[in-house]
Amino acid sequence: MKRLAAVLLTCLVITAISQAESRTDGRKGIVLAHPEQAGMGQPFLVRLTSAQAFDRVSVHWMGRVVVPSVAQWKQCHVAIAMLGTDVLTIKPGTQTLLVRAWSGGKETVWHRSVKIVTRSYPRQELSLPSKMVSPPGAELERIKAERIRTQKAKNTWSDQRLWRLPFHQPVGGKITSTYGLQRVLNGKPKDPHRGLDFRAPSGTAVEAVADGRVILAESHYYAGNSMYIDHGNGVISLYFHLSEFEVCQGDIVKRGQIIGRAGCTGRATGPHLHLSISAQGQLVDPAPLFEETTDQLIR
Template sequence: MFRRPILVLLLLLALASPSAAEMKARFIAPQAVSQGEPFLVELILPVEPRSASLRWLGREQALEPRPVEGGFWSLRALVGASASQKAGREIVAFSVDVAGRSRTFPWQIEIRSRSFPESRLTVEEKMVVPPEEARSRIEKESRRVQAALASSQPSGLWTLPLNRPVKGIVTCPYGWRRVYNGKPRSPHSGVDLRAGVGASVRSLAPGRVLLAEEHYFAGNVVYVDHGGGVVSAYAHLSRIDVAVGQDVERGQVLGLAGATGRVTGPHLHLGLFLQGRSVDAMPLFEEDLKGLLEGRQELEIALG
């Protein structure tokens, strides 16, 4: 006796639901970025994907979709190229499984060259050319960092703008060419912020502690995974107040600023890594995020 109403309901639902050929995805991204500049990419889908990932500069990062207004699903990622990345055109691509069908959505981005100033610093010679007995330690620490950067969870816990870890001004920007005791070294992989010994250092966003230990160059350092390939690092701390595996909140104190490791004075070295590559964190602290959002364009793509 209930068969006819059920059939009518199913018919109405079928008429109201768009066919696969009518469903469309929206890809939002910039057309050009500079070396070291973070940027935001987003894929908006009309249905929830079974799985999703992002590929950029040879690295794959699993992502977790999140529901957004209107019954849509968003895949949102922070991406960037390091200061040493060659200028040219590269492809960023989302790969998704929708209803058992794999789809890839590529977007071409131009990476533009950027000029970075040079800074000359005088430090202890052992911090420029480490003694033989320290080299094995440095290699082990580097491997631990690389493993941590590759372990980011799919679920993005970050929100923009990011929380500024200390109030101090920038004393050495990202990307500056470093010359220690007259010997050129790789570009500055983070940004140095003024902070006196004992100043509270706070997390950029919610996350989980990946590393909390003492390193030869970085001194006391904490790495936090914010998900979706976003990892922050806080170096030269005088004290560490968190432990590996601990979940932290946005703005939570991770430790106290100091002058441990290779330094010329107390400060916080802040590193931000997107899919394992260091980028300039400063554009992500802007309250209006104008620099991050301007220049983005939208492409509509049929799913059928």
């Protein structure tokens, strides 16, 4: 009992120190940490820490149930889930966060709220070939079929979490277009930009942001040569406009491994890399995932 108490104290102290500004709650030896608010389109983390092993953990967010894998850290059992919202569909307001944890055969339930706050994004006007803004009828079936496959890929779930923060930057070039840009193409308002564009001449090596498995690698009408990598627990990275693939669908890749080459395929005004991150099917802003640690994304 003394050892268990010491381990629990260690878990509580670790959480208290690293999450001084987080919303935390300890019940039956389990500590929950999550932010009270998040910007529209911004990712955030939920973390459960316990001195005793979890039998099961589930996180319910925006109609999706997430069952995060559990790791051990400093004699504590830790479960982390990446959540967020998509700037295309989210509105300011309060969203419900439901967390359930089973330990020693007993269940603990938390009902929490996360306030989604307004975040302003700049406007960007681009000129493109007309067929890339309003595709010819002959391409509509292709586009529809690609949308079905990519939607399935974005919603992929695998049990083992392979990602860690901060992510590895896929190319060395600077960011030329940020997430959330309100795009106007050939004078017509279109969906906001739901990723980051990096400057990358054709042939530039593109590297994986984290360990994972390639779940889709094919040519698409709008995104050109595209690759989707599953990093586990509902986190998927998307790489668009590639000139070529260096790995194939089904391959296991490591963080920093070359997975393709930058290019100008699909709807693009010049060579670059477009990167998106899907967290539980929501395309979130990738930028914080390259800049911040786990602790920072819980505050």
